[in-house]
Amino acid sequence: MSTQTFTVTGMTCEHCVRSVTEELSEIAGVTDVQVALDTGLVSVTSEQELSREAATAAVDEAGYQVTSWN
Known part of the structure; x- marks a missing residue:
């Protein structure tokens, strides 16, 4: 198992x-x-x-942006 952590901007609600x-x-x-x-x-x-590419593409598809990887 692997855990990736990153920050997403633009989220304002549930x-x-x-x-x-x-x-x-x-x-x-x-x-x-x-x-x-x-x-x-x-x-x-x-x-x-x-992969960062897959995660970024998924977040983009949801309408938000990955701003940093931790």
Whole structure:
């Protein structure tokens, strides 16, 4: 298992959280997504290391932007 953590901007409500969670959950191998609305911090647990490209594309699809990787 691998966990990647990054910051997403533009989220303002629980609908935003659900959208980001849903898009990231569709990536093959993802087993858990945790989003902290107040900080924009997103943690994704997956069977193998999540590619930055896949995560960024999923967040973009939800309508938000990855601003930094932790």
